[in-house]
Amino acid sequence: MNNFIFTIPTTAYFGKGQINILGNTIKSHGGSKVLLAYGGGSIKANGIYDATVSQLNGAGISFVELNGIQPNPRIESVEEGIRIYRDNNCDFILGVGGGSTLDACKAIAAGVKYDGPVTDLFVDESGISSRITAVAPLATILTMAGTGSELDMGGVITVGEDHKKKVVLHPLLNPKFSILDPEYTYTVPEHHSMAGVADILCHLMEQYFTPDVAATVQDRMNEGVMKAVLEEAPKILADPQDYDARANIMWASSMALAGFQFVLGKPGFPFPLHGMGHELSSMYDMTHGVTLALLTPSWMRHTISTAPQQLPIFAQFARNVMGVSEKDDTIAAEAGIEALEAFYAAIKMPANLREAGVKEEDLEVMAEKAVENGNLGILTSIGKDEALQIMRMAF
Incomplete structure (x- = not known):
């Protein structure tokens, strides 16, 4: 560490x-x-x-x-x-x-x-x-x-x-x-409540998916908060005035970035999904959390494909957060991504960029703008071509 x-x-x-x-x-x-x-x-x-x-x-x-x-x-x-x-x-x-x-x-x-x-x-x-x-x-x-x-x-x-x-x-x-x-937060509309949930989850994941430097305490605490978010969000959908569910989601939001605690001791401060997601918000005025839900599964699959040495962290996420029991890392990682996609569907996030109203001809411009200050990422480097691949996969 x-x-x-x-x-x-x-x-x-x-x-x-x-x-x-x-x-x-x-x-x-x-x-x-x-x-x-x-x-x-x-x-x-x-x-x-x-x-x-x-x-x-x-x-x-x-x-x-x-x-x-x-x-x-x-x-x-x-x-x-x-x-x-x-x-x-x-x-x-x-x-x-x-x-x-x-x-x-x-x-x-x-x-x-x-x-x-x-x-x-x-x-x-x-x-x-x-x-x-x-x-x-x-x-x-x-x-x-x-x-x-x-x-x-x-x-x-x-x-x-x-x-x-x-x-x-x-x-x-x-x-x-x-x-x-x-x-x-009782009167926050459902869509914005769930977009906030997606934002919280991405803050946690982007601090989690970094190179392994044996920051075990940070990772295990992070896993616990991610699991709490997965458990509590559906309760808000069922009852917007469920005080305990609202309280747990609110505290998870605060804890996710409190002193950037879950990235402490780790190399860099990457947040590649935010770097790409901001361009969707810029061009389409899209709600921030929605952009992250749309891009995350594609970014995960891209990273596993281009940097297979990072596979174990995605398999760990699948088992420790998404409840996957598969022993093979490759199968487990994909099952974890599919479980995450199912969660996003359950909280009523759009299934893909097309459904969210994005035009395919805009993808290249957004990919270029996302990396205009340098490549994104730490598990694998994301330049314009890689950002475009991720966006096309999410489209």
Whole structure:
């Protein structure tokens, strides 16, 4: 196992009624004028907005609002948030929503402390956003489980006319605290709930499928969380207000990327599926988790074919996570992939790219864009040709 540093500076307030700590906890972090950021109108329809405002008013905290943050958040929302924060002399940011809102808030938090354009702050060749030296304090109220942004240091922002996905990543971007109330996810539509499940599962798998460096603790913990996701997601389909199922999925989302714990001690930080999936979101504005479900089985088969020495990790996944009992690694690995495909079908993900509305003539452009900053992957190298093969297989 390689050396690593592990820290999670975010405090998680998990469970029913945790909104009641909001006002005083913001004050304890020095907040007196808050930028309250959120997406569409759902938090007003389900009462979360009123509960948030009541907490702020009760603690004597003034606030201004940034609303309308889109799924796959745009740089324009980030720039507007920076302007509002500065014009109103804010000293704290509160993001209320799912991963898109939280990601935008992280970019805002960095941008308000930087003199140049916020586009300077995306990940560079160092692997982090090295120009970030200070950020505004940030807290989050999570309303949809999936991205893990409530307990990690990264965010993804959509930039430019070609909707390119860019990443902000820095330890300073960990929220000061996050409120995680599973009841706040009851009203999330089924499709988005299950897309969040696919996102969680892919976060876990992309940390799992790395070269073997005897990181046994990380892998066994990861397997347990993956199994929990497989078990709990169908319960939400059966009953959207199953508190324990919602709680387990929410906590799995947070744990999947908490301090990037399951990739600690491993080589690299590959996430090739995210690299390709972002291009589907960019071109088709496709829900992030759906893109990952569409690509994962094809990526798995491609990797086994081009790097057969990696077969044992896929066979291990099949046995330890998907419940396959086959002793032969090749047969076991394929059975595991088929079981994963059956799970995606059970949670109502599209069966292939064609069914999801992708045009075959767009595949080559997306493959090229996916690797424009370098090849993807760590088990096997994915350049344009390999990305195109994977996408065609998924088509």
